Amino acid sequence: MEKCSKCGADTILFEDGVPICVRCSDERDKKDDSPEKDQRIRAVLLQEPPETSHLVQSASVESDASVPEGGSLNIARKPMAQAHNRLNDYLGRGIVPEELKWSG
Secondary structure, eight states: OEEOTTTOOEEOOEETTEEOOHHHHHHHHHHOOOHHHHHHHHHHHHHHHHHHHHHHHHHHHTOOTTSGGGTHHHHHHHHHHHHHHHHHHHHHHOOOOGGGSOOO
């Protein structure tokens, strides 16, 4: 097991090949308010709605009238709505999705 480069605690996490423990990683994340971090998160969240829009376009072309309430179109809209909600949560309230938070 490696030792954290900051405090010397045992760890299995690495940042750019350097061992770091969870506590030191969390402290660093709390202090990291860099514009680069904000730009990376924003870029990922801004890509999600266009990436999901093709599902809605496909479903609207193949709309199944036999399925109640729009069927496949409503199913296809769900990922797009989730992407918009994640973006709005970040831009409006600063909530970063878990998978976009830094991890070693």
